[in-house]
Amino acid sequence: MRPEQGTLISRAQAIAALLELLTDQPVIICNGFPSREAHKIADRPTHFYMIGSMGNAPAIALGVALAKPHKQVITFDGDGNVLMGMGTLATIGALKPKNFIHVVFDNEVYGTTGNQPTISNVVPLEKVAKAAGYVNVERVLDREDLVYEFKDMLKKNGPSMLLIKVNEFSEDAGRVLHEPPDITKRFMKAIQ
DSSP: OOGGGGGSOOHHHHHHHHHHTOSSOOEEEOTTHHHHHHHHHHOOTTEEEOOSOTTOHHHHHHHHHHHOTTSOEEEEEEHHHHHHTHHHHHHHHHHOOTTEEEEEEEOSEEGGGTOEEOSTTTSOHHHHHHHHTOSEEEEEOSHHHHHHHHHHHHHSOSOEEEEEEOOSOOOOOOOOSSOHHHHHHHHHHHTO
């Protein structure tokens, strides 16, 4: 564990805090522990769990944001996922969907596969997003700032990125109980 890790909140704590602030917004959640934790905390039909495909959640969220310009669209992502799909940051920055909020839980590891280190400690993903054209970009280290900045982003035109530094702890959460076709059907029905 890195020295500062003991002072950071867990990803599950961050997800719970964010979900308390959301109602019926579409939320596209990256694969691995983020999907599992969000499913355990608050399974909603408006949640699309990206099971098994790394790096694709923000691309799907971008498609939803463009198709539903009057709905605020949120994507929950991990640093490893963002690094896997860096080209999507540029596409989001270029297309500038005003209704798009990209939340990145940065624990500097690939948690689902055994905590192998990522390179997010060297490549500041929030600065990459800003350079790519995201309008609002914030990096936070605690729950209080997370809540403040997320509430602020919910009021602003995006695209926005909220990067939350979290510790390496993973919630004891089982797999998402829905099959991928069922996730898709209920999500599409919920956001009509």
